[in-house]
Amino acid sequence: MALLITADQVLQGPAGARIKDGAVLVDGSAIVAVGPRGVVEALAGPDVERSDHPGATVLPGLINCHVHLAFDAGPDPVGTLGDTDDAALALGMADRARQLLAGGVTTARDLGDRGALAVRLRDTIAAGDLPGPRILAATAPLTPPGGHCWFLGGEVDGTAAIRDRIRRNVAAGADLIKVMASGGQMTPGGAAMWESQFDTEQLRVVVDEAHEAGLRVAAHAHGTASIVSAVDAGVDSLEHCTWLTDGVPDEREDVAARIVEQGIHVCSAMSPNWRAFIERLGPERAERSFARLRWMDGLGVRLVTGTDAGLPFSGFGDFVGALGLYEYLGFPLERIVEMATTRSAEALGLTDETGRLAPGLAADLLVVAGDPTTDLNALRDPALILARGRRHQNG
Ligand SMILES: [Zn+2]
Secondary structure (H helix, E strand, C coil): CEEEEEEEEEECCCCCCEEEEEEEEEECCEEEEEEEHHHHHHHHCCCCEEEEEEEEEEEECEEEEEECCCCCCCCCHHHHHHCCCHHHHHHHHHHHHHHHHHCCEEEEEECCCCCCHHHHHHHHHHCCCCCCCEEEECCCCEECCCCCCHHHCCECCCHHHHHHHHHHHHHCCCCEEEEECECCCCCCCCCCCCCECCCHHHHHHHHHHHHHCCCEEEEEEEEHHHHHHHHHHCCCEEEEEEEEECCEECCCHHHHHHHHHCCCEEECCCCCCHHHHHHHHCHHHHHHHHHHHHHHHHHCCEEECCCCECECCCCCCCHHHHHHHHHHCCCCHHHHHHHHHHHHHHHCCCCCCCCCCCCCCECCEEEEECCCCCCHHHHCCCCEEEECCEEECCC
């Protein structure tokens, strides 16, 4: 079934790639043509179904590179998860996936769930049986015994256990491997967030085993030492990348240069509630923490977008709110759209599938009133959401 979408402008994804008075032709799950309205109309023929949107923008569906579908975004997601059996958890995860899609997210990377339930949900959505974004699932994140998020089932002690865990994740259908290179904030009794949980040698084993299976490695790393180890080990993305030593900011320019050189993507995973972060830390410390994003960007580090959805007060429906942080930091809006689409697709290894509007790619797209490159709020409440060609109706 073909669909011709026309609008005042088409943003193809990369900053600067803009077609005024443009059109996108979709056939089934794929994009067939993108270009000026007249050209695409001629290709489509007179009988095609039309969806005309004066005053609107067509752009690629958004990509959230850091979510946890297993967490409910309530005040105590870990406690709630512990009290929820797999059947109820699967229902909650399906509902949260639907919320992501309703907010314009057509691809989400799940960086840690329980029992590989995100793999089942991924396949159900892909089969068209439930609404939701394309999901990449890390399944159980690797962590030392009792370490950060141990309750997700990925505890490993020593290199043999690391290899075994990765093989189990691969067998369960994982799309990538997540490793908790440093401690975090939500595991009682675990390492402090800046403390390393694995040494460089162990992280090398993680990368070696994952790459052997053709999977990328995402490393959760708050501490500078853990960032250095992860970069030495050759991970593919750094999550949070907070640059802390003993709780104090400690950025290293030589390491940032290697992040750029090695093509490692960085996802800050800041929630849509980032203003509360300012209130909690105070403006000075918050600014010091946010400044690392500007600093990395200035050095050429490839930043991508994610929200840690599922953590307390990081809901699944407000991706646009999280993008607002980058506007606050002074990023041009066109670049924010690029980060949330094309760059994030690169980070996930999906450039042949999504992240741009181009012939042959999946029909993951949004139609929004107005122009998100002059007002990000235009991304809220899209008039049309297509995920792999399927129309999602909000409300
Ligand atoms: Zn996370």
